[in-house]
Amino acid sequence: MEAKLAKIQSQVRIGGKGTPRRKVKKVYKTATNDDKKLQSTLKKLGVQPISSIEEVNMFKEDGNVIHFTAPKVHASIHSNTFAIYGQGDEKELTELVPGILNQLGPDSLASLRKLAETYQQINIASQGVQADTGADDDDIPELVENFEATSEKKDEEEATASSSDAKIVDMVD
Numbered sequence: 001m002e003a004k005l006a007k008i009q010s011q012v013r014i015g016g017k018g019t020p021r022r023k024v025k026k027v028y029k030t031a032t033n034d035d036k037k038l039q040s041t042l043k044k045l046g047v048q049p050i051s052s053i054e055e056v057n058m059f060k061e062d063g064n065v066i067h068f069t070a071p072k073v074h075a076s077i078h079s080n081t082f083a084i085y086g087q088g089d090e091k092e093l094t095e096l097v098p099g100i101l102n103q104l105g106p107d108s109l110a111s112l113r114k115l116a117e118t119y120q121q122i123n124i125a126s127q128g129v130q131a132d133t134g135a136d137d138d139d140i141p142e143l144v145e146n147f148e149a150t151s152e153k154k155d156e157e158e159a160t161a162s163s164s165d166a167k168i169v170d171m172v173d
Helices: 002-012 031-045 093-103 106-138 147-172
Strands: 048-050 055-059 064-069 072-076 081-085 088-092
Antiparallel strands (some): 048 072, 064 088, 072 081
16 A cells, blocks of 8 residues: 555656655736626626726715726616726825816715815914914024123134234244
8 A cells, every 4th residue: 555655656756855746836816817707797787988088086985086097988877887997096185176176066065175174274273383383483582692792802802812913923933
């Protein structure tokens, strides 16, 4: 029995002693397989490509927007099915505001108002904090020393220094 097992094992071994018996064949799942499955499912639903769509914006509940530029869009109106292909970027609503005002519905306008109010409150709060910390920096500092007395001391020091320089020069010559 052991001899039979050893014979079978020796046939399976690829390399010499100490090497693995078999190489494991790994099957990698690719995105193309998923894409093919999705395409076949969409064909069953009877979707048709819709051209001339420049951008797609999906508004999320947290206020962010999933933004697609130049997507491929397929739709089936009777089954209420839409498929959007492309690279989507998650952006904040404030980044897209000027270009998407005409796309906003009543719910999105309400969320935009809330967002604007929160930004105003944040700005007011940050300005209040800056006013507390920066109020001392903007004011003129109080006069601590008497500048006339210090300037008189400097004049006296310069006068004595210039006279001592003259003495040193005289000694050297």
